Amino acid sequence: MTASTWKFLKIALLLVVLGSLYFLATLMQRDRHQIRETPVVLTPNCAEKLARHGLVADKHYQSPYVFQQTGQRVKTRGYTDEDIRAIQRGCNIIDDTQGEMAREPGRERWYATRFIRGNQVSCDHCHQGVGDKQDAAGNRLKGSLGLGASWVMADMYDRFTGLLLPFELRQMQCYINSSNGYKPNIADDVVRDVTAYTRFLSAALGLKIGNNYVEQGVDEIPASDTPKQGDDYVRGEALYKAKCASCHGPQGLGLVVDGRVIAPAVAGPNAWNKQSRNYFYYVSTILPGFICRNMPLGQENTLTNQECRDIGFFISNLPRPAGDLQGPLVALQQQVLMRVMPALMRLMESHRQDGAGSAVAPADRVPVAGR
Amino acid sequence: MKPPTPPPDETRLPPTPALRAWVMRWKTPIFVCVIIGFVLWAHLASGIAVFRSDVVSEPGWDNFRAHYRVDHFGEDGQFVRAVWNGYNLVFYTHRYASRFTRKVVADQVNSCAGCHTAEDLAYSFVNSDRVDPKTGKRVSFEDRVRWCYANSMDGFVPTIYDPAVRDIRLLARAVAHHLQLGEGDLKGEATP
Numbered sequence: 419m420t421a422s423t424w425k426f427l428k429i430a431l432l433l434v435v436l437g438s439l440y441f442l443a444t445l446m447q448r449d450r451h452q453i454r455e456t457p458v459v460l461t462p463n464c465a466e467k468l469a470r471h472g473l474v475a476d477k478h479y480q481s482p483y484v485f486q487q488t489g490q491r492v493k494t495r496g497y498t499d500e501d502i503r504a505i506q507r508g509c510n511i512i513d514d515t516q517g518e519m520a521r522e523p524g525r526e527r528w529y530a531t532r533f534i535r536g537n538q539v540s541c542d543h544c545h546q547g548v549g550d551k552q553d554a555a556g557n558r559l560k561g562s563l564g565l566g567a568s569w570v571m572a573d574m575y576d577r578f579t580g581l582l583l584p585f586e587l588r589q590m591q592c593y594i595n596s597s598n599g600y601k602p603n604i605a606d607d608v609v610r611d612v613t614a615y616t617r618f619l620s621a622a623l624g625l626k627i628g629n630n631y632v633e634q635g636v637d638e639i640p641a642s643d644t645p646k647q648g649d650d651y652v653r654g655e656a657l658y659k660a661k662c663a664s665c666h667g668p669q670g671l672g673l674v675v676d677g678r679v680i681a682p683a684v685a686g687p688n689a690w691n692k693q694s695r696n697y698f699y700y701v702s703t704i705l706p707g708f709i710c711r712n713m714p715l716g717q718e719n720t721l722t723n724q725e726c727r728d729i730g731f732f733i734s735n736l737p738r739p740a741g742d743l744q745g746p747l748v749a750l751q752q753q754v755l756m757r758v759m760p761a762l763m764r765l766m767e768s769h770r771q772d773g774a775g776s777a778v779a780p781a782d783r784v785p786v787a788g789r
Numbered sequence: 790m791k792p793p794t795p796p797p798d799e800t801r802l803p804p805t806p807a808l809r810a811w812v813m814r815w816k817t818p819i820f821v822c823v824i825i826g827f828v829l830w831a832h833l834a835s836g837i838a839v840f841r842s843d844v845v846s847e848p849g850w851d852n853f854r855a856h857y858r859v860d861h862f863g864e865d866g867q868f869v870r871a872v873w874n875g876y877n878l879v880f881y882t883h884r885y886a887s888r889f890t891r892k893v894v895a896d897q898v899n900s901c902a903g904c905h906t907a908e909d910l911a912y913s914f915v916n917s918d919r920v921d922p923k924t925g926k927r928v929s930f931e932d933r934v935r936w937c938y939a940n941s942m943d944g945f946v947p948t949i950y951d952p953a954v955r956d957i958r959l960l961a962r963a964v965a966h967h968l969q970l971g972e973g974d975l976k977g978e979a980t981p
Contacts, residue, residue: 479973493975494971494972494973494974494975495916495919495973495974495975496973497919498919498920498922500920500925500927501919501920501927504920504927569972570971570972573868573958573959573962574862574868575866575867575868582867582868582871582955582959584955584958604949604950605949610918610927610929613918614918614927617918617972618972620971620972621971621972621973624971625971625972626966626969626970626971627914627915627962627965627966627969627970627971628862628962628963628965628966629966629969
């Protein structure tokens with residue numbers, strides 16, 4: 419083979435590779451276009467939420483919620499069919515990030531799981547009520563991480579990152595830390611559709627740019643808001659077993675039934691990582707605030723500030739993945755702990771039960787069982 | 790035959806000038822002083838914009854700041870500085886975004902303010918991220934700003950993260966807050 423033939427072959431090979439990449443990109447682009455054009459099958463929560471907020475294609479949008487709250491009919495810019503599909507897809511992503519309720523989980527959720535490690539995380543676990551948690555009277559709830567309120571307060575200085583944090587970057591942080599995953603591109607449909615839904619929520623709730631609302635973020639609980647007994651692991655463990663373990667599991671590994679997440683993991687490989695704001699040692703006020711205002715489901719605001727801090731402290735001491743900044747040694751340590759600890763804890767628990775059983779006199783054991 | 794050994798005092802000190810010896814002795818303090826001197830000069834005396842953490846006050850900024858109550862967000866926070874820079878970008882585009890525009894001071898329309906008021910930007914911001922019927926694509930506020938740089942300003946497209954885009958968005962946000970705009974509010978329509 420002559421030198422010129424070899425050179426020609428190399429150029430041809432390069433062209434074939436580049437052409438294939440271009441062809442592949444074209445196919446993916448067409449697939450995305452088809453998804454955008456396809457009617458959206460809503461999850462039950464989204465169907466109810468969007469119907470209640472009166473989302474229909476029209477030149478103007480009038481929020482039923484604003485009318486109910488203020489008695490005023492306010493016209494804002496309406497939504498086209500394409501806008502509505504984006505909002506619907508965004509709502510579905512919030513409510514069912516893993517695609518458990520979708521016919522084609524990947525396509526219908528923009529393959530959101532490629533940005534998530536583990537198989538339990540859904541945005542709705544923290545942003546409850548599909549990002550718009552209300553009580554029966556339609557009042558938005560304090561510290562419920564409302565998405566609409568988050569949008570109107572975006573771009574402000576974020577004390578954790580030192581950035582003027584745009585809403586899209588905040589979403590990226592959720593994927594990286596709360597979902598222990600990877601960063602999507604700012605222009606990815608998975609980010610833009612959630613933004614579209616969020617902006618719709620802020621229109622539906624009549625929120626104004628730059629105003630602070632009660633449902634924005636978490637109602638943080640610093641140690642100064644407690645009787646200053648100190649955050650206690652033992653108290654936290656007892657409270658966790660009494661209040662949380664029935665849903666989240668004795669070791670916080672979550673509850674999955676028939677492939678559906680009933681309660682998400684709060685520890686272990688499916689939980690948020692050590693760089694998340696939920697991690698007590700990173701920010702000690704956020705997880706207790708979330709617990710107090712949003713947990714246990716149906717019994718919100720029943721725990722005291724001290725109890726919430728104790729539970730948060732206990733949960734954060736359970737093994738979980740390391741974040742990006744912690745380095746390989748911490749990551750390795752956590753990986754080992756996540757594998758060893760569950761078995762060890764089960765062993766200790768069985769020994770404790772056996773020990774408790776043998777410590778009790780046989781005569782006493784019968785009436786205990788019979789009580 | 791062995792060469793004669795030099796006397797002991799000559800082996801101890803090399804035959805160098807006194808200045809070199811002094812510099813070698815004091816080199817660490819000298820380096821520290823030079824660095825500190827440079828930092829002080831850069832921040833306090835150089836006048837070079839890249840070394841300054843504050844934003845240059847252009848004519849009209851004080852009026853703008855008072856009219857739209859930018860101080861609501863603090864007198865000198867990061868957000869305010871970004872809005873301040875956004876003001877410079879919008880009203881003096883040819884000077885502050887010269888990388889992204891071919892317009893010069895001699896052009897009749899050489900800034901964003903030649904076409905848009907600050908309130909236009911605020912309304913555009915709350916109505917952004919909708920599908921544009923002309924292109925069939927959802928267009929964000931940042932996309933619009935980038936188009937303006939490329940077309941109206943006859944220039945180049947900044948990245949979506951560039952302060953030349955971000956700070957205009959923050960300016961629009963600050964004005965939208967002052968006007969108490971919500972998502973989708975339309976100019977001329979009453980807001981509660």
